[in-house]
Amino acid sequence: MLREPLESGEIHISRAARQSTFPARFQLIAAMNPCPCGNLGNPHQACVCTPTQISQYRGRLSAPLLDRMDIQIEVPSLPVELLQKAPEGESSAYWRERISAAINRQWQRQSCRNAQLQGEALDQHCALQPEGARLLTRAADTLHLSARGYHRILRLARSIADLEESATISLQHLAEAIQYRRLAQRFIH
Structure with a gap:
């Protein structure tokens, strides 16, 4: 359902022999864990998922939908000390x-x-x-x-x-x- 509006900026709806087109330009922002338990790649907590569970979890992601996302980044968990500090960088x-x-x-x-x-x-x-x-x-x-x-x-x-x-x-x-x-x-x- 998201692929068409992500690509064209429009959505086409057909109901009861009628067709309508609506503008649908939007910015999709999504987040997910790297595995079902959320700890894969975490240096402070071990992942308890099996390779099969991880594969099945990631398999739920639609490859065509992911292909339409321009920016895909991995965000590691931060130590508490960094969360308590004032953020650095530009405003x-x-x-x-x-x-x-x-x-x-x-x-x-x-x-x-x-x-x-x-x-x-x-x-x-x-x-x-x-x-x-x-x-x-x-x-x-x-x-x-x-x-x-x-x-x-x-x-x-x-x-x-x-x-x-x-x-x-x-x-x-x-x-x-x-x-x-x-x-x-x-x-x-």
Whole structure:
């Protein structure tokens, strides 16, 4: 049910010989444990799940749905000492400004957000240097990327470049975008 609106930004409903189309552009944010007990990979608490349980748990994830998620990251549990400290890093206001500036760059350059780039516009605005193209080709082969996954990496790399106020997609932007797709490969393959 989520795949169509994630891809097209619309939902089509057919009931009693009538069809309707509604706008459905949204941002999906999801979270899950790495296994049924939640401790897989936790250095402080042992996982009690069997490999079969872990495989069955992860098997409930739809590969096509996961393929439509641009950013997939693993978030380790934090020690209590870190939770009690004041957070380090940039403020929300700082990031709000940077993101607004990146979105403005996208609209000025191509009259849409990077996530909406398709076909020739995607090729034009997400063009890679030869070394970037080689890196993405290797990643596509190694990670068994679908065409959708390949294009999502390009769009994400373009967004990372926009956040850094870069006119071109560098190897670093591309490598960062590729890193955000690796979790799906652990769950699917």
